[in-house]
Amino acid sequence: xxxxxxxxxxxxxxxxxxxxxxxxxxxxxxxxxxxxxxxxxxxxxxxxxxxxxxxxxxxxxxxxxxxxxxxxxxxxxxxxxxxxxxxxxxxxxxxxxxxxxxxxxxxxxxxxxxxxxxxxxxxxxxxxxxxxxxxxxxxxxxxxxxxxxxxxxxxxxxxxxxxxxxxxxxxxxxxxxxxxxxxxxxxxxxxxxxxxxxxxxxxxxxxxxxxxxxxxxxxxxxxxxxxxxxxxxxxxxxxxxxxxxxxxxxxxxxxxxxxxxxxxxxxx
Amino acid sequence: xxxxxxxxxxxxxxxxxxxxxxxxxxxxxxxxxxxxxxxxxxxxxxxxxxxxxxxxxxxxxxxxxxxxxxxxxxxxxxxxxxxxxxxxxxxxxxxxxxxxxxxxxxxxxxxxxxxxxxxxxxxxxxxxxxxxxxxxxxxxxxxxxxxxxxxxxxxxxxxxxxxxxxxxxxxxxxxxxxxxxxxxxxxxxxxxxxxxxxxxxxxxxxxxxxxxxxxxxxxxxxxxxxxxxxxxxxxxxxxxxxxxxxxxxxxxxxxxxxxxxxxxxxxxxxxxxxxxxxxxxxxxxxxxxxxxxx
Numbered sequence: 001x002x003x004x005x006x007x008x009x010x011x012x013x014x015x016x017x018x019x020x021x022x023x024x025x026x027x028x029x030x031x032x033x034x035x036x037x038x039x040x041x042x043x044x045x046x047x048x049x050x051x052x053x054x055x056x057x058x059x060x061x062x063x064x065x066x067x068x069x070x071x072x073x074x075x076x077x078x079x080x081x082x083x084x085x086x087x088x089x090x091x092x093x094x095x096x097x098x099x100x101x102x103x104x105x106x107x108x109x110x111x112x113x114x115x116x117x118x119x120x121x122x123x124x125x126x127x128x129x130x131x132x133x134x135x136x137x138x139x140x141x142x143x144x145x146x147x148x149x150x151x152x153x154x155x156x157x158x159x160x161x162x163x164x165x166x167x168x169x170x171x172x173x174x175x176x177x178x179x180x181x182x183x184x185x186x187x188x189x190x191x192x193x194x195x196x197x198x199x200x201x202x203x204x205x206x207x208x209x210x211x212x213x214x215x216x217x218x219x220x221x222x223x224x225x226x227x228x229x230x231x232x233x234x235x236x237x238x239x240x241x242x243x244x245x246x247x248x249x250x251x252x253x254x255x256x257x258x259x260x261x262x263x264x265x266x267x268x
Numbered sequence: 269x270x271x272x273x274x275x276x277x278x279x280x281x282x283x284x285x286x287x288x289x290x291x292x293x294x295x296x297x298x299x300x301x302x303x304x305x306x307x308x309x310x311x312x313x314x315x316x317x318x319x320x321x322x323x324x325x326x327x328x329x330x331x332x333x334x335x336x337x338x339x340x341x342x343x344x345x346x347x348x349x350x351x352x353x354x355x356x357x358x359x360x361x362x363x364x365x366x367x368x369x370x371x372x373x374x375x376x377x378x379x380x381x382x383x384x385x386x387x388x389x390x391x392x393x394x395x396x397x398x399x400x401x402x403x404x405x406x407x408x409x410x411x412x413x414x415x416x417x418x419x420x421x422x423x424x425x426x427x428x429x430x431x432x433x434x435x436x437x438x439x440x441x442x443x444x445x446x447x448x449x450x451x452x453x454x455x456x457x458x459x460x461x462x463x464x465x466x467x468x469x470x471x472x473x474x475x476x477x478x479x480x481x482x483x484x485x486x487x488x489x490x491x492x493x494x495x496x497x498x499x500x501x502x503x504x505x506x507x508x509x510x511x512x513x514x515x516x517x518x519x520x521x522x523x524x525x526x527x528x529x530x531x532x533x534x535x536x537x538x539x540x541x542x543x544x545x546x547x548x549x550x551x552x553x554x555x556x557x558x559x560x561x562x
Contacts, residue, residue, distance in 0.1 A: 081528070081532075082524075082528065084531075085527065085528040085531040085532060086479070086524045086527040086528050086531070087478075087479040087480070087481070087482045087527055088479070089479075089482040089483060089485075089493070090482050090493070090520060090523050090524055090527060091524070093493065093496075093497075093516075093520045093523075094517065094520035094521060094523075094524055097500070097514070097516040097517040097520055098517050100514070100516075100517070101514060101517050186349065186350075189350050189351060190350055193350070193486055206350065206351055206354070209351065209354075210354060213354070213355075213358065217358075217386045218386070219354075219355045219358040219359050219362075220359065223351055223354070223355040226351050227351060230351070
C-alpha cells in the first residue's frame with residue numbers, strides 16, 4: 001500500500017472518515033505519521049475553541065476579581081482558586097462523572113459525556129481561570145498615569161474600559177497569555193487519558209501515539225513523531241501570538257517593545 | 269473496623285457510612301494518599317538535585333558539558349510532558365533490560381527487537397519473572413519517580429539557571445576582587461544568594477509538581493485516581509457488603525478538595541519562606557523589610 005493511499009485512508013480517521021479499522025500489524029512510518037497527524041485535529045479543535053471562548057470569560061473573571069463589589073469579587077476569586085488549585089487531570093475525571101450522573105436525570109446533558117463537548121467545557125473553564133489570573137495581574141499593573149490621563153480627557157465607564165484599560169491590559173498580559181495558550185494546547189493531550197472515552201477509536205494525537213507504542217512495544221518512533229507535531233503546533237501558536245503582540249505594541253517606540261519570553265510546557 | 273460493622277445490611281445512615289469508610293479497601297485508598305506524598309517527598313529533592321547539576325552544567329566553562337546541559341533543558345521543555353511521561357517509563361524500562369541483557373546473556377545471538385516484540389533473556393528481565401508482586405509494584409513506582417525527577421529536574425535546572433544569572437554581577441565582581449577563585453565565588457557568594465531569585469520559580473514548580481501527581485495513574489501505579497475510579501463504580505450486593513450506585517463523582521470531588529487544600533497550604537508556606545529568604549537581600553523586597561524594621 002502506497003503512502004498516498006494510507007493518507008487517503010487515515011488522514012481524517014480521527015473524525016470518523018476513511019478506513020474504519022486501525023492498522024493492526026506491519027506498521028509503516030507513513031501510517032504512524034498520518035494517524036498521529038490525524039489525531040492532531042482534535043488537539044487543535046480543543047485548543048482553539050477553549051482559547052477563544054476562554055478569552056472572553058477570562059476578561060470577565062479578571063474584572064470580577066478586581067471589582068470592589070464583594071458579590072462579584074468573591075465568586076471570581078473562588079472560581080480561579082478552584083481551577084488553578086487542582087489538577088486538570090482530576091478536573092477531567094470529575095467533570096466526566098458529574099456529567100454522567102447529571103445525564104441520568106436530565107437528558108440535556110447527554111452530549112456532555114462525549115469528549116467533544118464535555119472535555120471542551122472543562123478545558124474552557126480551566127483556561128478561563130488561568131488566563132483570568134493573568135489578566136487580573138495585568139489589570140493591576142496598568143500605569144496609574146494612563147488611567148488618570150483617560151479621566152482627564154473625559155473618558156469614563158465603557159469607553160474608558162474599551163479604549164484605554166482593556167488594550168493596555170492585553171498588552172501587559174500578552175507574553176504570559178502566550179505561554180498559557182501553549183500550555184493549553186499541551187493540556188489537550190490529556191483528554192483521552194482521563195475519563196472521557198474515545199468513541200470508535202477516534203482519539204487525539206497522543207491516543208494514537210500510545211496505540212502505536214503499545215502495539216509495537218517501541219516508544220522511540222511514535223512519541224518523537226508526536227513531539228514533532230506538537231513543536232510545529234507550538235511554533236504556529238507562537239507566531240500568531242507574536243503577530244498580535246506586534247499589533248498591540250505598535251504605538252510604542254521600538255526599544256520599549258516587550259519581547260515574548262517563552263516558558264514552555266509545564267503541566268497544570 | 270468497628271464492632272457494630274459485622275452485619276452491614278442491617279445498618280443505615282451515618283453508622284453505615286462509618287463502616288463503609290473504614291473497610292479494608294478504603295484503608296488501601298487512604299494509604300494511596302501516602303503514595304502521592306511519598307512521591308512528592310522523594311521527587312522534589314531529587315529533581316532539585318538534578319536541576320542543580322543541570323544548571324551548573326549549563327553554565328560550565330567546558331563547552332561539551334555546557335552543550336549537554338543546555339540541550340537537556342531544551343529537549344525536556346520542548347516536548348509535551350504527558351507524552352514524556354508515557355514515553356519515558358517504557359524507554360527507561362527497555363534501556364535497563366537491554367543493558368542487563370547485554371551484560372548477563374552475552375551468548376544470546378538473536379536480536380532484541382524482533383518485529384513488534386522486545387525480547388530479552390529471562391535473566392535480564394527487570395524485575396525477575398519470579399519476583400513477588402510487591403517487587404514489581406515497587407519497581408514501577410521507582411521508575412515513575414525517576415521519570416518525574418528527570419522531567420522536573422529539567423524544569424528546575426531552567427529556574428536555577430535563570431536564578432544564577434539574576435545574582436547581581438557586582439556581588440561576583442566583589443568576590444573576585446577579594447581574590448576568590450571561580451569555584452569559591454560560586455559556592456560562597458552565588459549559591460547562597462541565588463535562592464531568593466529561584467524561589468518564585470521553584471514554588472511555581474512545586475505547585476505544578478503537586479498537580480502532576482495524578483499522572484502517576486497513567487504510569488500504572490495504584491494511586492488515588494486508580495482507587496477513586498475503582499471504588500466509586502457502582503457495586504451490587506453480590507460482590508460487596510456495601511452496595512451503592514455510581515459514586516465516582518463524589519470520590520473525585522474528594523480528590524479535588526484534597527488537592528485544593530494541599531496547594532493552599534503550600535501557597536501559604538511558600539509565602540512565609542519567601543519572606544524569610546528576602547531578609548537582608550539586596551533586593552527591593554529586602555530593602556522594604558529593612559525599612560519596616562528600622
